[in-house]
Amino acid sequence: MGDPAGIGGEITLKAWIRRKDAAVPAFLAIDDPDRLASLAKTMGLDVPVRPVADPAEAMAVFADALPVLPLPLAVPPVPGRPEPANAPMIRASIETAVRLVRAGRAAAVVTNPIHKGVLYQAGFPFPGHTEFLADLAGTGTPPVMMLACPGLRVVPVTIHVSLRDAIAALSTGLIVEMGRITAEGLRRDFGIGRPRLAVAGLNPHAGEGGGMGREEIEIVRPAVDVLLAEGIEAFGPLPPDTMFTPEARAGYDAALCMYHDQALIPLKTIGFDKGVNITLGLPFVRTSPDHGTAFDIAGRGVASESSLLAALATAAEMVVARDKAGAAA
Amino acid sequence: MGDPAGIGGEITLKAWIRRKDAAVPAFLAIDDPDRLASLAKTMGLDVPVRPVADPAEAMAVFADALPVLPLPLAVPPVPGRPEPANAPMIRASIETAVRLVRAGRAAAVVTNPIHKGVLYQAGFPFPGHTEFLADLAGTGTPPVMMLACPGLRVVPVTIHVSLRDAIAALSTGLIVEMGRITAEGLRRDFGIGRPRLAVAGLNPHAGEGGGMGREEIEIVRPAVDVLLAEGIEAFGPLPPDTMFTPEARAGYDAALCMYHDQALIPLKTIGFDKGVNITLGLPFVRTSPDHGTAFDIAGRGVASESSLLAALATAAEMVVARDKAGAAA
Numbered sequence: 001m002g003d004p005a006g007i008g009g010e011i012t013l014k015a016w017i018r019r020k021d022a023a024v025p026a027f028l029a030i031d032d033p034d035r036l037a038s039l040a041k042t043m044g045l046d047v048p049v050r051p052v053a054d055p056a057e058a059m060a061v062f063a064d065a066l067p068v069l070p071l072p073l074a075v076p077p078v079p080g081r082p083e084p085a086n087a088p089m090i091r092a093s094i095e096t097a098v099r100l101v102r103a104g105r106a107a108a109v110v111t112n113p114i115h116k117g118v119l120y121q122a123g124f125p126f127p128g129h130t131e132f133l134a135d136l137a138g139t140g141t142p143p144v145m146m147l148a149c150p151g152l153r154v155v156p157v158t159i160h161v162s163l164r165d166a167i168a169a170l171s172t173g174l175i176v177e178m179g180r181i182t183a184e185g186l187r188r189d190f191g192i193g194r195p196r197l198a199v200a201g202l203n204p205h206a207g208e209g210g211g212m213g214r215e216e217i218e219i220v221r222p223a224v225d226v227l228l229a230e231g232i233e234a235f236g237p238l239p240p241d242t243m244f245t246p247e248a249r250a251g252y253d254a255a256l257c258m259y260h261d262q263a264l265i266p267l268k269t270i271g272f273d274k275g276v277n278i279t280l281g282l283p284f285v286r287t288s289p290d291h292g293t294a295f296d297i298a299g300r301g302v303a304s305e306s307s308l309l310a311a312l313a314t315a316a317e318m319v320v321a322r323d324k325a326g327a328a329a
Numbered sequence: 330m331g332d333p334a335g336i337g338g339e340i341t342l343k344a345w346i347r348r349k350d351a352a353v354p355a356f357l358a359i360d361d362p363d364r365l366a367s368l369a370k371t372m373g374l375d376v377p378v379r380p381v382a383d384p385a386e387a388m389a390v391f392a393d394a395l396p397v398l399p400l401p402l403a404v405p406p407v408p409g410r411p412e413p414a415n416a417p418m419i420r421a422s423i424e425t426a427v428r429l430v431r432a433g434r435a436a437a438v439v440t441n442p443i444h445k446g447v448l449y450q451a452g453f454p455f456p457g458h459t460e461f462l463a464d465l466a467g468t469g470t471p472p473v474m475m476l477a478c479p480g481l482r483v484v485p486v487t488i489h490v491s492l493r494d495a496i497a498a499l500s501t502g503l504i505v506e507m508g509r510i511t512a513e514g515l516r517r518d519f520g521i522g523r524p525r526l527a528v529a530g531l532n533p534h535a536g537e538g539g540g541m542g543r544e545e546i547e548i549v550r551p552a553v554d555v556l557l558a559e560g561i562e563a564f565g566p567l568p569p570d571t572m573f574t575p576e577a578r579a580g581y582d583a584a585l586c587m588y589h590d591q592a593l594i595p596l597k598t599i600g601f602d603k604g605v606n607i608t609l610g611l612p613f614v615r616t617s618p619d620h621g622t623a624f625d626i627a628g629r630g631v632a633s634e635s636s637l638l639a640a641l642a643t644a645a646e647m648v649v650a651r652d653k654a655g656a657a658a
Contacts (some may be wrong), residue, residue, distance in 0.1 A: 204589035
């Protein structure tokens with residue numbers, strides 16, 4: 001569901017309309033059927049909404065209607081106005097999805113965007129989806145956020161902290177840990193036998209030999225050396241500005257980036273609305289669109305379903321790759 | 330000329346071969362005619378090299394031969410091996426270009442890449458071309474580096490310093506000064522009557538209201554306010570990751586960026602090999618390709634002349650716009 005005051009509902013309806021596209025797998029919404037039916041009517045979308053009892057029933061109806069596992073909301077949502085009373089249902093939607101996938105009754109979790117503010121007010125103690133899912137999964141290792149669009153996968157080593165704090169948080173150990181999880185994820189979930197990791201520098205021109213910053217020498221290169229010693233095909237530190245050209249991108253399977261915007265600027269610049277957010281290191285497949293709740297345009301019917309469609313397609317591809325990896329193991 | 334051990338010579342020869350393209354203006358190389366003739370022969374390029382005495386003669390021969398104002402080198406250059414003995418000629422090439430343009434005998438200066446190391450050894454006291462040109466011009470204001478490719482212009486407020494130092498160097502005054510020079514440059518050199526400046530934040534999500542860094546609140550927003558008060562159409566601070574999508578780019582004429590890679594990552598990601606480096610705030614038009622000396626591929630004939638061609642074309646456009654602005658004033 002995501003935040004029902006955001007664009008999650010309308011992009012879910014639009015994604016169902018595109019159900020005959022080859023890349024779109026069958027899916028089940030965990031949401032309030034009444035609010036989805038009402039949203040479809042308001043937006044003039046021809047989407048029959050069908051409450052279902054479980055995923056098996058969902059698969060049977062998917063061709064003819066949008067299957068919805070009912071999760072009644074406390075308050076009818078108003079587009080653009082997040083409502084703390086509905087926060088427990090936002091959380092329950094995620095928990096239910098994880099329960100179904102862990103029980104083997106669903107193949108993957110795809111999450112619509114949530115808004116942290118309203119969840120914090122309701123006592124949600126996690127910085128975001130990714131950390132909540134890692135907690136539900138009980139993995140003990142940090143979750144890794146990978147963002148992907150056609151032609152580029154990026155992993156920011158530091159995420160939602162100020163740029164100043166991101167620099168302070170950088171360490172060889174952190175880069176190595178993220179590199180390991182990324183390489184393992186590319187092998188297991190993307191079927192890439194020998195993943196190539198491009199490791200970015202922090203500073204302009206990757207520090208130019210220490211003249212413009214020493215983090216490359218003291219932190220990043222030692223991490224590349226450790227990864228190489230573990231048999232992971234890592235290379236870098238690379239000058240950040242030239243590593244995202246089409247020619248450079250052809251040389252690696254994922255870029256390990258030192259801070260949020262070093263990863264997100266090229267991803268969003270190239271990917272337009274085809275970006276997918278993927279959590280690596282979980283015992284199940286999880287993706288999401290790479291945009292937010294977009295409260296400013298919610299309910300107007302203009303939100304694009306492209307990123308959600310890409311998230312659904314990517315999840316399906318990852319499930320296939322993971323099954324193959326499992327069968328081979 | 331640029332550094333004669335770099336790719337400057339071969340891309341100059343290749344650019345002359347493209348002289349009939351509508352966008353390529355007539356140009357004069359300030360270089361060693363013998364080394365260019367020998368390079369053309371080595372690379373199998375059919376480029377007659379013609380020593381000329383001045384720009385007027387150059388224009389007369391340009392259709393039939395590459396005109397070269399002779400600047401004999403101390404030592405025959407070896408591709409990929411910068412030679413300190415030639416450093417005075419690298420410097421003299423720039424000085425001659427500036428003298429010709431200041432005397433009204435050439436319309437613009439286009440510089441091939443130089444390598445700082447070899448110039449430093451020869452006592453060159455400037456961080457790069459841009460600062461040397463500002464010194465030759467004696468403007469007293471800081472030179473502003475703008476990079477442009479089709480669909481995007483960016484101005485990094487801080488440039489060749491570590492990311493840590495870039496954050497420390499940010500100030501409202503610096504952003505305002507860069508914004509003013511950028512707006513004036515867009516008006517005078519690009520014929521944009523009312524330039525729109527998109528001002529980037531420093532932190533992820535532009536700090537998200539102060540939760541991920543306070544520079545947006547304390548430094549960037551006050552700069553936007555000053556620029557607005559001066560009648561410059563500035564807006565921001567914007568979240569850095571979403572401001573370079575095609576849709577976002579359509580909303581501004583230049584992006585004012587807080588650090589090198591925030592500007593250069595999107596530019597090089599979008600621009601491939603069509604980027605141009607432009608110095609604003611000089612009394613003459615100056616552009617250059619946005620790549621370096623590329624010692625690793627020099628002399629192999631594989632270097633692309635695209636960026637130099639774009640630099641030549643952009644310089645010509647700027648000259649026309651500046652003449653119009655001068656005539657109107």
